[in-house]
Amino acid sequence: MTSLINRLCRGLILSTLLAFYNTAFAAAMDMRPGVTDISQRILQIHHYSLAICVVMGVLVFGTMFYSMYAHRRSKHPKPADFHESMLAEIVWTAVPFLILIGLAIPATSALREIEDNSNADLTVLITSSQWKWHYQYLDADFGYYSNMSTPTEQINNLETKSKNYILEVDNALVLPTSKKVRFLTTSDDVIHSWWVPDFAVKQDAIPGYINEAWTRIEVPGLFRGQCAELCGKDHAYMPIEVEVLPEEEFDQWILDQLLAIELASGQAVADRAKTWTLAELMDIGQTVFIDNCATCHEADGSGQGSTYPALAGGEIPTGDMSTHIERVMDGAVDTEMQAWAPQLSDLELASVITYERNAFGNDLGDIVQPLTIFESR
């Protein structure tokens, strides 16, 4: 029996080791070096402290295992009777202390540099809300929301998961290479944390606070990160995508954005002037609903308990229209129902409200025109 247990244990240990060995090649095991000077210095500090821990561990555990082998009763039947040594206590207090000083020096110098937010070339205000990021370019004075673009079908295992599953967004943050970019972070609701491992930037976004961080990225490319602070239901679905462009391309991108904003405001005027049919609004409304509302209220409007009320036959979508418009535009205070007026266009708001009043069997026949929304703003 004992030998069977021994054999079982041995087999188990071996297969575990083998599993580790195999996965070691399939998955990343170490901190990412990243693409900034700071991220690489942090990696060095990480390796340095890890090496010290490993050496200490080998010494201490090595001594322990040697002792367990050599000083077991069958080999060493008579225990020694020493139990105190001032010298030993002083040595193993002083030596670790000196090692710690050796660790604190590089950490302190790196930290002083990380916390130096002065002389930025460009500032981006990052405002978080459940569960999306808003990027405002303070110098060029424009901004936009960035939402996860992974479809719910992939999350619910109905479709094959894409390569960048839950790490992809509709509108990435765009940054230039070689510039000192300062991030200001704040939040509209609960605490979130903006983290891109390749930049080694992790900064909490806290309501009522504006925090600072900075980075200087030397290589162009796409970099991904996630929200790092538990922020409610969809904390896992709040990715960050940063596209880093060479300086000239970045300047061009800014100009393109400003032009697009001009065009969109022209389009908004045209949208207001037009009288939309129910079918047109329902069509647009469905897309807006799936992208923004379905994560809580569900695609069929059935909601999730009392936290996320059902819209099918719901009190507000089947009640007074102006209350409905107000709720969607201004949200409900201190709940996850946020104000959508700053996030969606007049047409999008009009169509999603129309959709809610006519889909899920609500069938009120009501139509909300973009002009009504414009006047409610």
Add this chain to the structure above:
Amino acid sequence: MAVTADHAIPNRSPLIAFLSRWLLTTNHKEIGTLYLWLSFTLFFIAGAMAMVIRLELFQPGIQFAEPLFYNQMVTMHGLIMVFGVVMPGFVGLANWLLPMMIGAPDMALPRLNNFSFWILPFAFTLLISSLFMEGGAPNFGWTFYAPLSTTYGPPSTDFFILGVHLMGISSVLGAINIIVTIFNLRVEGMTLMKMPLFVWTWLITAFLLVMVMPVLAGAVTMMLTDRHFGTSFFSAVGGGDPVLFQHVFWFFGHPEVYILILPGFGIASQIIPTFARKKLFGYHSMVYATVSIAILSFLVWGHHMFTTGMPLAAELFVMYATMLIAVPTGVKVFNWVATMWRGSMTFETPMLFAIGFVILFTIGGFSGLMLALVPADFQYHDTFFVVAHFHYVLYPGAIFGIMSAVYYWLPKWTGNMYDERLGKLHFWTAIVAVNMTFFPMHFLGLAGMPRRIVDYSLQFADFNMVASIGAGMLGLTQVLFLYIVIKTIRGGDKATSRVWESAEGLEWTIPSPAPLHTFSAPPQFPIPEEAYQHD
């Protein structure tokens, strides 16, 4: 002192007798047993929640738990493990052991002792009942950061607040009882520096509890008034400060993590000398190290908050103070190794768990040191690296400490020896499973997986699968533990009064099982060798 051996009053139905015995008992051994069974029960409940978490994380995508339910599991698992398993587990051990170790007939305040225990079942009923409420259980993590827990919390948050209040009252009363008992009821001749290390570590733990539990009570009270009485302590909209919540919480929370480990240090310091057949090395430095750790624990709460936008000077201070804790902690580990050095060791189950405790706790200590380095913490913070770190100090740390204590003293409590073969099987399966569960989490965190996420991107799939398989094994091994404990209670080889051939301490001078009332007359101290020899 005249005592009757049996509390049962004749002419009562067995059920009433049973209930009144356990409801009204003021005996430290019976109350200790109640605490330990409560802790064990909640261990399986919170463990089942961990199984839900690991099942959901077995593969990317959402399979078993909707995000909101997943967050409830994460929250309740943490809260119950901390407040319902480790803390009552250690208090149960304190109840059973402290009076026997210091030669006292009972705790100093026996009725208070009964009261502090019986608060707990109500506290946890309140907390767990929130799972069945409209809107679900608390879903904001065991750290319940505002404003997610205040203005955004589900309605059941109020039950959570009341539950935490009750747990806090129970802990403070229990801690006062322990302090009073240790200061007043030690046998003549047992000066402070002659107390067993378990008594010392519990004395320090009790002081930590008395100092920080009221801070937690303050935090939840401010939450309650923010939620219902129009205050804005933590709400930026009303001029309050969400970061204040984190300061208050971690001012409680950091000493709290030492509350969860110091009694474990004491247990290892009792067990290792017994099985090395050699006195504990550096008794005095062990005491001083524990006191230093406790004092430093009040200065380092900021290391949980490096990413909240702390100023440079504060970050540096907290980093240095945190690194400093490695010194006394190192001293303890070196002393344990020196105790083993040139001893004459055997490896019964309690010793195996104690050695597992020392090694794996030290690994958790190493990652703790790494986390103290602020620049690196910007990468580690709120990732699975942190999850790996605190599970290494809590599972193979605190929980292994409790398990080694149970194996070590169970023969004293029950009068029966546990099944050594099964005990060893429990240890070896647990140590493989615990490492398989938590070691890959280091890799996940370093590679960039945030903690508390219900779903993850594809590069994290392999290690999550390994961790989930390990967690399943770990859950099963604890069913084996339950079986071993029940089997020992029901029978087994009779234990002698000393149980272990070179165990030292007053508890080994009384018969096994320990009679309900011990030390009606004060024992002799220092213990004469013949005191161990009466059977």
